[in-house]
Amino acid sequence: DSATQFCSAERGSGVESCGIPSYSSSSTRILIKGGTVVNAHHQQLADVYVEDGIIVAVQPNIKVGDEVTVLDATGKFVMPGGIDPHTHLAMEFMGTETIDDFFSGQAAALAGGTTMHIDFVIPVNGNLVAGFEAYENKSRNACMDYGFHMAITKWDEGVSKDMEIMVKEKGINSFKFFLAYKGSLMVTDDLLLEGLKRCKSLGALAMVHAENGDAVFEGQKRMIELGITGPEGHALSRPPVLEGEATSRAIRLARFVNTPLYVVHVMSVDAMDEIAKARKAGQKVIGEPVVSGLILDDHWLWDPDFKIASKYVMSPPIRSVGHGKSLQEALSTGILQLVGTDHCTFNSTQKALGLDDFRKIPNGVNGLEERMHLTWDTMVGSGQISATDFVRITSTECAKIFNIYPRKGAILPGSDADIIILNPNSSYEISSKSHHSRSDTNVYEGRRGQGKVEVTIAGGRIVWENDELKVVPGSGKYVEMPHFSYLFDGIEKSDANYLSSLRAPVKRVRIQKTATRRSRRSRAMTTVSLRKQNTRLPPEVNRVLYVRNLPFNITSEEMYDIFGKYGAIRQIRIGCNKDTKGTAFVVYEDIYDAKQAVDHLSGFNVANRYLIVLYYQHAKMSKKFDQKKNEEEVAKLQEKYGVSTKDK
């Protein structure tokens, strides 16, 4: 029975506690010889030497002494261990708890070539700190490295503060918002907006489960009213259009806030199209398909056997034929970036909670052990992607998005020694009889494939070899993930561009007699105080102002209203012929008032025109031109406007 193949033992002890051996350690020095080493950017024939959990060298023909374990990888691929970005181990959900905990789920992962996963912490009654502590406890028996995302299920000041603690002290750099599961995990748009803003300020990645929860609720009622209570009702109640709507909404809100977005388990063409559109427009949106969505279709939900049909219930639902193939294409062309599992297993007894009502079937399927094999077979085996692409979508991209590259996701000197050896000529068959999950069912039951992970090395130890697991409870490490991943590059600049594109606020003149009088008094006060302080004025300051860019139809009254706010005016002359239209001379009684007017009115918007208000610059003009000629010019101008600068 697969459920009893493993048991918990004391943390890191290798102690047996239920008759199944666990292993304290194996060699800390390993040489992998003669394989094709594949990274996301490059593949080469090389040896890989590992010491104390770290990759020390990657090059051809490495020579070592006797005390080193040598693995022959001739004809095989040596690749970074998989990183699953989306799992739910020991998660309390829909009235029960997932059957795989951190030990059994991770053991299964290692048998399938995945050496790290990122699980979702669910807050306790909305409390993040309590949620984090609960997951610290749940993960004590971990046997491989793991990180945490965190769900946000309510909003208040405390949550906002705790998000900062999670990011700065606990190594969480992503928060998930469920737009589905009305009445339990679902958040409304106002909470999502608050969350997006907070994520942006913390440099944390916002993630969404994108289904319209209100509409799903309506769809479920509709099915029950039609007498459809079986697993097929699950798919019918939450069609692709509801996934497309929520994906589009989340993407648009993220664009409004200008923060990156990660859409988890993209299951439909509808959602994928929204992601494609946004990415084409330059928005930072990551799309994560999951293995079940890539290779299964929904006909299983119509199976007459409830035990079979119910095991395929997950959300968003597995879709009709065609969606999966389109998602594969999107993955191969880069519209979608990485593959997860959403591993969230319930055994058949737990699934039976919804025997009479599909709404009570715990949502979730397996995949942690199968992801690497099925992705290789479906995507590389079919020729849709290369081995380097495979490494990118199963490992490297995840490490980059969550900011742990190249510690993870690469076979490079200095990287963690999380390595798999995959034999492309070896085949497998998936079955709940032989898998390592505790579940008694498997959604890939009976599936055969080519390309098998023969060796898994996690943290520098061989944990899977010859179809045998050698796992140590408590040996897995929590991996802190720093905030501000590459997805945040350029956000500040685009915010600055946005602000400078606004041409706002527009300064507007309000022509209101009473207000003018009051403000005239207050402007006069400023002038008085300038004068009282005996402020020295710059040499160009002049009682005579030359104003340009005025509306052609501006009246004297409007001019007095605008300029009169700054003090007593001796004279205003508005240009009224072809050459002078749109200009005016304004002469103040007091030079301090003239200064106030220039300071406040330059750039002022009057009827959509920005005023240019200048001091009459006698000195400047005289430098440029012959003094006499200039004086004549000015005299001519003054005459034209009928302006006098001589004191009466």
Ligand SMILES: NC(=O)NCCC(=O)O
């Ligand atoms: N996906 C699913 O059906 N179960 C896990 C919870 C979630 O991710 O929505």
Ligand SMILES: [Zn+2]
């Ligand atoms: Zn999930």
